[in-house]
Amino acid sequence: MRELKYAILGLLNQKSMSGYELSAEFESALNEFWSAKHSQIYPELKKLTQEGMITYEVAISGHVLQKKIYTITDAGREDFLRWLAEDQPISPTPKDVFRLRVFFSGELTPQQRRSMFEGHLAQHLARLSYLRQQMNKFDTPPGSSSPEIGDYLVLTGAIMREETTCEWLKKCMDLAGI
Amino acid sequence: MRELKYAILGLLNQKSMSGYELSAEFESALNEFWSAKHSQIYPELKKLTQEGMITYEVAISGHVLQKKIYTITDAGREDFLRWLAEDQPISPTPKDVFRLRVFFSGELTPQQRRSMFEGHLAQHLARLSYLRQQMNKFDTPPGSSSPEIGDYLVLTGAIMREETTCEWLKKCMDLAGI
DNA sequence: ATTTGCATGTAATCTGTTACATGATTCA
DNA sequence: TGAATCATGTAACAGATTACATGCAAAT
DSSP states (O other): OOHHHHHHHHHHHHOOBOHHHHHHHHHTTTTTTOOOOHHHHHHHHHHHHHTTSEEEEEEEETTTEEEEEEEEOHHHHHHHHHHHHSOOOOOOOOOOHHHHHHHTGGGSOHHHHHHHHHHHHHHHHHHHHHHHHHGGGOSSOOOTTSTTHHHHHHHHHHHHHHHHHHHHHHHHHHHTTO | OOHHHHHHHHHHHHOOBOHHHHHHHHHTTTTTTOOOOHHHHHHHHHHHHHTTSEEEEEEEETTTEEEEEEEEOHHHHHHHHHHHHSOOOOOOOOOOHHHHHHHTGGGSOHHHHHHHHHHHHHHHHHHHHHHHHHGGGOSSOOOTTSTTHHHHHHHHHHHHHHHHHHHHHHHHHHHTTO
16 A cells, blocks of 8 residues: 555655654654654655655765755655545554453453553543643644644544543443442 | 464453454454454464464364364463553554545645545444444443453444544534535 | 764564465355 | 355565664764
8 A cells, every 4th residue: 555655755745854854753743643663764765766756865964964855756746646635445443452452351350450441541641631732833723724734633633532532441440340 | 562362362261263263253353453364363373372372173064174173271371361461551543544644635625625524424424333233232231240341341432432533524524614 | 972863774573464275065 | 056155274475663783963
């Protein structure tokens, strides 16, 4: 499916940048729905260059250190837009280790179950409060044609998802009688 | 992390069965949070047998056809229970292609955006109605020490997750002014 | 001087999917 | 007798993580 390809093309379509900066984007902006390590990004950039989807020019940081600034080509933009507009079936529900453990949680003692749910709830509450704080970067909700609209929609979705996860965990503690 | 290993051990801890039946479990009971094809299951069963986590005996279906009925060993049960009780940090948010597309959706025309959200909403509503129907298998909510409690908790979670996804999609259409 | 961050790459390994391959059983 | 389902495996490939490997730049 080459999804990493389109994540990279999408980012380069917003702004030319280096592999290092792309890497940072995956850890910040895309963090709630995609990830990629530099060891995966660099080879993909090489491949995309060979395929004519992107080009780069070498820039110098300081005196000697070289970095490659990648720019999307017309062919790359075309391919990206084609992918973006394609309609695609919903993906199968992703793997979730925690739910796997909950499925088997009947084998645990009540104390063990309690600590399992409590531990996860604490972590999800922390993530939720982080996401809500992220929301502050929007003084006012971006308009429907603002360049920030996508960012805003996914952040909204991430918050709703965490809220529901927290509610579910509370309900689990309740239903499992803890 | 060997998560498939523990999914298999967990199922065999409930009931001895063949690779084929395990495969069917992944497609039904575990469907909302785990999956595995037979091409991954059979080699894992071989490995678990070598490791002494499970054993099998050969049964005959009909006249000739052999099937291997796997049973968890004491060592396997111990290892499974150790894994289940371990406390573990929440997993990083899973990859989600649809959210990736929403993130870049500012590049689409309003009509394209509309069809993207509408298409997904329809599919998620269908899944939601399927899950709600699944809930009917519980005449009454299982008690906290019933063997069905894990199944019930994850189904509850799956429904809540789908409901939130649908709400989010509606909100997206609203915010994106469609 | 030392640590942290910038910057780029490859190798080994693990996980998972698709495709290849075979054959028996059951039901219509 | 043909199709669907039961039943088990391997091979090739794709996607992703961890570890290995190197070196400059900036700030303390």
